[in-house]
Amino acid sequence: MIACLVLTVSLVSCDSGNIRRTPGHIYAPDMTYSRAYDAYTSNPNFADSMTSRLPVTGAVARGHQLPDHLKEGDTTAYKTFTTSMRFNADELNEGRRLFNIYCGICHGTNLDGQGPLYASGKFASMPANFKDAKYLHMPVGQMFAAAKYGKNMMGSYAAQLDAKQRWMVIAYIKQFQSKNGGDAFTLGEATAKPDSVKAPMMAKLEDKKTK
Ligand code: HEC
Known part of the structure; x- marks a missing residue:
């Protein structure tokens, strides 16, 4: 009963009727009042006084590709342009899925250039037949x-496929070609770790064991 009374009195005494003019004590002022510039405060260090800065020109967001520096129409540069990306089975499957959605209508899901749009006679220009010698060794x-840019009657797919998706589609085509008379497939991920990758320390330990 007494405890209850004390509590009520102490709570009531906190209510100063909104006339208090001074704030209470702050025990850690640098936590209450940031020493750093807050995002939307004016900043004297920059001519435009904005604290939130734009990324440096040319910055690439994490998870995004570096720009490819290709110039549209520079066919010489196209031929030597390549990627260091390597694709696992899931990514190659994704490449096939995307191919069947975006490219199969013309190039055919058998990659023979006989997609339904062309085969039906509604599209005048013959799409590339990826089984044909002309395309088997294409860089x-x-x-x-x-x-990315399209080719003659074929439009650009840059808006539908980002750079990694385009490479997955091409890896799928290249893998298919390697099984149909094309060059050995080089865009696949190494499956087994070669022995040379073994950490040197492990190799030494194993050496000792055998002695
Ligand atoms: C609307 C039909 C159509 C679609 C859809 C299409 N293509 Fe094509 N594609 C063509 C035609 C037509 C050509 C032949 C262009 C030429 O050489 O005149 C061609 C040629 C190509 C070539 C050969 C380029 C060269 O330099 O000769 C590649 C590679 C290619 N297409 C890939 C793709 C990929 C990948 C997709 C899907 C993202 C795709 N195409 C979607 C019609 C299409």
């Missing part, structure tokens, strides 16, 4: 450029 960069 990957040239394929990438076709997907």
Whole structure:
């Protein structure tokens, strides 16, 4: 009962009727009042006084690709352009899925240039037949450029596929070609770790064990 009374009195005494003019004590002022500039405060260190800065020109967001520096129409550069990306089975499957959505209508899901749009006679220009000798050894960069900029009657797919998706599609085409008379497939991820990758320390330990 007494405890209850004390509590009520102490709570009531906190209510100063909104006439208090001074704030209470702050025990850690640098936590209450940031020493750093807050995002939307004016900043005397920059001519435009904005604290939130734009990223440096040319900055690439995490998870995004570096720019490819290709110039549209520079067919010589297309031929040597390549990627250091390597694709695992899931990514190659994704490449096939995207190919069937965006490219199959013309190039055919058998990659023979006989997609339904062309086969039905509604599209006048013959799409590339990826089984044909003309395309079997086509450099990957040239394929990438076709997907990015388009080629004659074929439109650009840059708006539908980002750079990594374009490469996945091309890796899928290249893998298919390697099984149909094309060059050995080089865009696949190494499956087994070669022995040379073994950490030197492990190799030494194993050496000792055998002695
Ligand atoms: C609307 C039909 C159509 C679609 C859809 C299409 N293409 Fe094509 N594609 C063509 C035609 C037509 C050509 C032949 C262009 C030429 O050489 O005149 C071609 C050529 C190509 C070439 C050869 C480029 C070269 O330099 O000769 C590649 C590679 C290619 N396409 C990839 C793709 C990929 C990848 C997709 C899907 C993202 C795609 N195409 C979607 C019609 C299409």
